[in-house]
Structure formats: structure tokens, C-alpha cells
Amino acid sequence: MKKLIAGVVLGVGLTAMAHGAGDPQAGEQNAAVCAGCHGQNGAKPIMGAYPKLSGLGEKYLYRQLVLIKDKERNIAEMTGILDNMNDQDLQDLAAYFNAQDMVVGQADPDLVDQGAALYRGGNMATGVPACAGCHNPQGVGNEPAGYPALGGQNAEYLVKQLNAYRDGARDSGANASIMMDVASKLTDAEIEAVSSYISGLN
Structure with a gap:
């Protein structure tokens, strides 16, 4: 029985590690600079052309942050914002935004x-x-x-x-x-x- 419990605990731990290495609490520290465009918690951007970041998925968010920092994905409004962040900072930021709730909008009934x-x-x-x-x-x-x-x-x-x-x-x-x-x-x-x-x- 102890082996079974240990196996379950280990499996859950490995699953958690596989899904994200970021720390949401640490990410919150760096997220303040993002609020100017993406809104509080990344859920209510100031413009419809800006994305909501809340709940998008930690892996996806991290990958996009890396692409933006490495200038492989060019977004003029993001120029320089990530330059002083290391890889762990980006993982933490991704974890923080992924932990936030998405605010759902209203679709056009005609569409x-x-x-x-x-x-x-x-x-x-x-x-x-x-x-x-x-x-x-x-x-x-x-x-x-x-x-x-x-x-x-x-x-x-x-x-x-x-x-x-x-x-x-x-x-x-x-x-x-x-x-x-x-x-x-x-x-x-x-x-x-x-x-x-x-x-x-x-």
C-alpha cells in the first residue's frame, strides 16, 4: 500500500513538473508592468486589439514570451519590456497569468x-x-x-x-x-x- 501511495504522489509530482516550472507568486511581481496594456491580472486589456493573457495556458504563454524576448515574434508595443527578464522570470510570468480567470465576452448574435x-x-x-x-x-x-x-x-x-x-x-x-x-x-x-x-x- 505504501508503494502504491508513493507511486501516486510521485506521479502527481512529475505531472505538475511537466505542466509548468513557473511560480505564480513570483510572476505577480513582474506582472505589474503588463497591466498598462493587458489590464489587471491580464484579463481586461485596454484595447480590443490587445490579447487577454489570463488562463491561456502556461506552456503557450511561456513559449510566446520567449519568442518575443528573442525578437522572433515582433510586437512593437512589447519592445524592451522583457529584456531584463531571465528564463525563470518568463516561466513565473506565464504561470501567474495562466492562474488568472479568463473574462468571457459576448459574441455577436448574428455571427x-x-x-x-x-x-x-x-x-x-x-x-x-x-x-x-x-x-x-x-x-x-x-x-x-x-x-x-x-x-x-x-x-x-x-x-x-x-x-x-x-x-x-x-x-x-x-x-x-x-x-x-x-x-x-x-x-x-x-x-x-x-x-x-x-x-x-x-
């Missing part, structure tokens, strides 16, 4: 049906896969794979990012090629509809 169909079933005629396949039917993402939680994200930000993937302007990161391929098959109307739907996905 819900089209957006839901695309998110859940894709578009077989044009080869667009269902967003739910990677980002989960409830929009909570896939933490082990590093796929972000999308449910509740600002629609304006999502439109901006899907266009950036489609145009090739956002091409960094492990999953960029997947998103570039998906976005290349989306029409403007589909991008608007699915982004609106995701913003209200709970």
Missing part, C-alpha cells in the same frame, strides 16, 4: 451560428479543420501540446492574429505552420465569424 459551425466542424469544402480539434470544444486549449485556450479572447485580437497568420506576418513558434495553413484557407467573413464566436465561448 454565432456561422462561427460555431466553423469552430466545431471546420469547412470541409475548403479544407479548414475544426478549431475544436486543437483548442478543445469548450475553448480551453490543450496544455501539454501548448495549444492556447481561446474561449473568451478578444474578437478584435483574434481577427488580427488570424490575418497575421494568413499574411505570413506571424510565422514564429512551434505551431505557426499549422496556423498559417489553416488561416490561408479562411475568408474574411469566416475569420470575423469564428473570432466573434470564440470571444463568447465559455
Whole structure:
């Protein structure tokens, strides 16, 4: 019995380590500088074009912070902000924002049906896969794979990012090629509809 308990404790410990090495409390110290654009706790950005950072997934957040710091993902508004942070700082920051609750918005009622169909079933005629396949039917993402939680994200930000993937302007990161391929098959109307739907996905 003791061996069984020890095995369970060890398994849980290893799982926790695998999912994130950051310390949310330590991350809170560095998060103050982020509030100016992303809002308190990263949940209410000052503009719709800025992302909500709360609850996106620790692995995804960490990877994006590294890309931004290394200037592989260029975001003008982020210039210099991460320069003095080390790798542990970035992990802590990712852990902190991931621990915050996402504030879900309100989708445009006129776009819900089209957006839901695309998110859940894709578009077989044009080869667009269902967003739910990677980002989960409830929009909570896939933490082990590093796929972000999308449910509740600002629609304006999502439109901006899907266009950036489609145009090739956002091409960094492990999953960029997947998103570039998906976005290349989306029409403007589909991008608007699915982004609106995701913003209200709970």
C-alpha cells in the first residue's frame, strides 16, 4: 500500500513538473508592468486589439514570451519590456497569468451560428479543420501540446492574429505552420465569424 501511495504522489509530482516550472507568486511581481496594456491580472486589456493573457495556458504563454524576448515574434508595443527578464522570470510570468480567470465576452448574435459551425466542424469544402480539434470544444486549449485556450479572447485580437497568420506576418513558434495553413484557407467573413464566436465561448 505504501508503494502504491508513493507511486501516486510521485506521479502527481512529475505531472505538475511537466505542466509548468513557473511560480505564480513570483510572476505577480513582474506582472505589474503588463497591466498598462493587458489590464489587471491580464484579463481586461485596454484595447480590443490587445490579447487577454489570463488562463491561456502556461506552456503557450511561456513559449510566446520567449519568442518575443528573442525578437522572433515582433510586437512593437512589447519592445524592451522583457529584456531584463531571465528564463525563470518568463516561466513565473506565464504561470501567474495562466492562474488568472479568463473574462468571457459576448459574441455577436448574428455571427454565432456561422462561427460555431466553423469552430466545431471546420469547412470541409475548403479544407479548414475544426478549431475544436486543437483548442478543445469548450475553448480551453490543450496544455501539454501548448495549444492556447481561446474561449473568451478578444474578437478584435483574434481577427488580427488570424490575418497575421494568413499574411505570413506571424510565422514564429512551434505551431505557426499549422496556423498559417489553416488561416490561408479562411475568408474574411469566416475569420470575423469564428473570432466573434470564440470571444463568447465559455
